[in-house]
Amino acid sequence: MKAALFYAPQDVRIEEIPVPEPGPGEVRVRIKRALTCGTDVKTYYRGHPKLLKNIPSPFGHEFAGVIDAVGPGVMGWAKGDRVVAVNSAPCQNCYYCKVGDYSMCEHLEFLNGAFADYIVVPARIVQQNLYHIPEHLSYEEAAILEPLACAVHGVEKSDIQLGDTVAIIGAGPIGLMFLQLVRLKGGRVIIVDKSKYRLEIARMLGAAETLIATNPDDVVRSVRELTPESRGADVVIEAVGLPSVWEQALQMVRKGGTVNLFGGTREGTSINIDTILLHYSQLTIKGVFHHTPKHVQTAFSLISDRRFRVDPFLSGEYPLERVVEALKLHGQQEGIKFTIVP
Numbered sequence: 001m002k003a004a005l006f007y008a009p010q011d012v013r014i015e016e017i018p019v020p021e022p023g024p025g026e027v028r029v030r031i032k033r034a035l036t037c038g039t040d041v042k043t044y045y046r047g048h049p050k051l052l053k054n055i056p057s058p059f060g061h062e063f064a065g066v067i068d069a070v071g072p073g074v075m076g077w078a079k080g081d082r083v084v085a086v087n088s089a090p091c092q093n094c095y096y097c098k099v100g101d102y103s104m105c106e107h108l109e110f111l112n113g114a115f116a117d118y119i120v121v122p123a124r125i126v127q128q129n130l131y132h133i134p135e136h137l138s139y140e141e142a143a144i145l146e147p148l149a150c151a152v153h154g155v156e157k158s159d160i161q162l163g164d165t166v167a168i169i170g171a172g173p174i175g176l177m178f179l180q181l182v183r184l185k186g187g188r189v190i191i192v193d194k195s196k197y198r199l200e201i202a203r204m205l206g207a208a209e210t211l212i213a214t215n216p217d218d219v220v221r222s223v224r225e226l227t228p229e230s231r232g233a234d235v236v237i238e239a240v241g242l243p244s245v246w247e248q249a250l251q252m253v254r255k256g257g258t259v260n261l262f263g264g265t266r267e268g269t270s271i272n273i274d275t276i277l278l279h280y281s282q283l284t285i286k287g288v289f290h291h292t293p294k295h296v297q298t299a300f301s302l303i304s305d306r307r308f309r310v311d312p313f314l315s316g317e318y319p320l321e322r323v324v325e326a327l328k329l330h331g332q333q334e335g336i337k338f339t340i341v342p
Contacts (some may be wrong), residue, residue, distance in 0.1 A: 001016070001017060001019045001116060001117035001118050002014055002015070002016060002070075002116065002117055002320055002321075003058060003059075003113065003117065003342070004058075004059045004060060004115035004116065004289050004323050004324075005017075005056040005057065005059060006043065006044075006055065006056060006058075007055060007056045007060045008047075008055070008291055009044070009046050009047050010044065010045060012044060012059055012323070012324050012327075013056075014320065014321055014323070018112075019117070019118050019212045020118060020120040021071075021120070022069050022070060022071035022074075022120050023070070023071050023072075023120075023123075024071050024072045024073050025071060025072075025073050025074060025122075025123025025127070026059055026070075026071040026074070026120050026121060026122055026123050026126060027067050027069070027070050027071065027074060027077055027083075027120070027121050027126055027130070028068045028069040028070075028071075028118055028119070028120050028121075028123060029063070029065040029066065029067055029068060029083060029085070029118065029119050029120075030066050030068040030117065030118055031065040031114060031116060031118065031342050032062050032064060032065040032066060032139040032342075033063065033064055033065070033138075033139035033140040033143050033339050033341060034060050034062060034063040034114040034115055034143060034331045034339070034340040034342070035062040035063075035140065035143045035144060035337050035338070035339060035340065036060075036062075036326050036327055036337050036338045036340065037060075037061065037062055037146075037147060037337070038173060038174065038241075038330070039051070039061075039264075040059070040060060040061070040327055041327050041330050042211060042241070042264070043059075044147065044324070044327050044331075045331070046266065050110070050197065051110055051112060052112070052163055053110075057112060058112045058113030058116065058119075059112060059113065059114075059115050059117035059323075060086070060111055060112065060113065060114030060116070060323070060340070061110075061113075061114050061146060062114055062144065062145075062146050062147065063084070063114035063119065063143055064083065064140070064142040064143040064145075065082075065083065065139065066080060066081065066082055066120045066138040067079055067080065067081040067083055068118065074126065075148055077126065081132060082133040082135075083130055083131065083132060083133060084130075084131050084133055084139075084142040084143060084145050084300075085111070085121050085124075085126075085129055085130045085131070086129045086145055086146040086149060086291065086296050087110055087111045087112070087114075087146050088108050088109055088110045088111065088125070088290065088291075089108075089109055089122070089124040089125040089127070089128040089129050090102040090103075090105035090107075090109075090128070090201070090293070091105055091106070091108070093107075093109040094107055094172070096151070098178075102157075102292035102293060102294075103289050103290040103291060103292050104289075108208070108287060108290075109122055109124050109125065110309075114340075115320060115323050115340055116320070116342065117320075118269065122269065126194070127328050128293045129296050131300050133175070136139060137303065139198065139312075140314055140339045141310045141311075142153070143339075144303065144310050144341065145296065145299055145300055145303060145338075146291070146296075147174060147177065148177055148299040148303065148308065149291035149292075149295045149296040149299040149300075150238055150291045150295075151174055151177035151181055151286060152181060152288060152291070152298045152299045152302075153176065153290065153291045153295040154237065154260060154262045154288045154294040155181045155182060155185065157259055157260065157286060157288045158235050158260045158288075159235075159258060160182060160185045160187050160234075161186075161187075161234070162185070162186035162187075163186060163188070164187045164188070164234040164235055165187070165188045165190065165226075165227050165228065165233050165234050165235075166182045166187045166188065166189050166190070166233060166234065166235045166236070166237065167189075167190045167191075167192070167223050167233035167235070167236045167237070167249075167252050167253075168182070168190070168191045168192070168236075169188060169191075169192045169193075169213075169236070169237070169238050169240055169248065169249055169252075170191075170192070170193060170238070170239035170240040170245075170263065171191050171192070171193035171195065171198035171201070171202045171210075172193070172198065172239065172240075172333070172336070173195070173313055173336050173337050174239045174262070175198075175202075175237075175239035175240075176198070176201060176202060176205060176312070177192060177308075178237050178239060178262075179191055179202055179205050179207055180205055180206070180207070180308055181308075183205075183206050184307065184308075187235075187340075188224055189202075189206070189208055189209075190207070190208060190209040190210075190211065190227070190233065191207045191209070191210055191211070192210075192211045192212075192213050192219055193210075193212070193213055194212075195333045196212065197333070198336070199211075199212065200273055201312050204312065205309065205312065205313055209226045211223065211226075211317050216244070216248050220251045220252055223252045224252060227254070230318065231254045231255070232252055232253050232254035232255070232257060233253055233254060233257060234253075234254060234258070235257060235258045235259075235260065236249045236250075236252045236253045236257070236258075236260070237249075237262055238259070238260065238261050238262055239262050240263045240266050241264050242261030242263070242265065243265055243269045243270065243271045245263070246261050246263075246265070247271050247272060247273075248273045249261065250273065250274070250277065250278075250283070253281075253283060253286055255281040255282060255283075256281070256282045257281075257283060257284070258283075258284040258285075258286070259283060259284070259285045260286055260287075260288055261285065261287050262287070262288050264289075269294060273285075275300045285324065312336065313336045313337045314336070314337060314338075314339055315334075315335025315336050315337060315338055316335060316338055316339070317338070317339045317340075317341050318339070318340055318341070319340075319341055319342075320340055320341065320342045323340050326338040326340060
């Protein structure tokens with residue numbers, strides 16, 4: 001089969017490799033559609049400290065397809081089932097799993113290899129995070145499950161209340177997912193980005209205010225002026241992943257507000273925090289990582305019930321052989337997400 005393999009930053013190759021065989025509890029999926037992701041773009045350019053364990057590594061993690069073979073002991077799944085899976089599952093046995101903090105699992109099992117003809121889904125993911133695709137959903141619609149589950153997790157951890165003003169920095173795929181989810185929670189959204197195209201989509205999805213990211217001080221002032229009494233947003237969500245933007249987010253929130261630093265930054269970076277601002281404004285600052293089985297279930301329901309709009313995220317199709325081109329376009333903000341067709 002053909003598969004994209006990651007050798008090093010900016011070195012991804014399409015190669016012929018053996019079709020994998022499913023082991024006990026596993027299923028093999030013939031991939032019908034995969035999607036590009038901001039994490040894939042970052043990984044292409046700089047590697048990844050958690051996702052890529054062995055080099056060369058299978059690449060890509062958002063996919064949907066048809067079960068092609070089942071391993072010994074598999075129950076409830078059969079050849080021909082239309083399915084979507086997310087890219088990890090917790091162990092259910094470590095300290096963090098026992099206290100319900102599943103995204104912090106000490107033995108989180110990751111799955112890569114969506115940019116390929118076939119993928120074998122490990123038993124743990126089959127048990128916890130594999131879903132039948134309803135007939136009314138397309139493969140590309142279903143494939144958005146994993147990033148949406150991450151955004152659902154982020155919104156839940158942000159503790160958004162009905163009527164809150166929420167500032168979102170970044171109108172990429174994750175930022176636009178946050179936008180829709182915050183509106184479902186009854187929040188008013190101000191969203192900031194450098195791309196006029198992406199801000200147009202944000203307006204279509206219901207953003208109350210959109211701002212072009214220019215001078216950092218101007219952006220902070222503009223966001224605050226768009227909040228009630230210019231006091232700042234109740235919640236600020238950073239969905240870019242740059243330390244300088246993390247610092248901007250801290251200037252946009254009101255006293256007693258919450259800042260969700262959701263965008264992952266490059267390894268080894270740091271930020272400066274005004275301790276007076278943090279202490280005397282009683283700010284809550286948190287990072288939120290990944291998803292949990294609960295948030296995957298919620299995301300799947302939102303997609304299946306069509307309470308979440310997927311169509312604005314799909315910006316075009318590319319064959320597997322051109323996956324690097326699609327990743328580069330994604331990174332250049334040419335569109336939102338691209339569908340990869342094996």
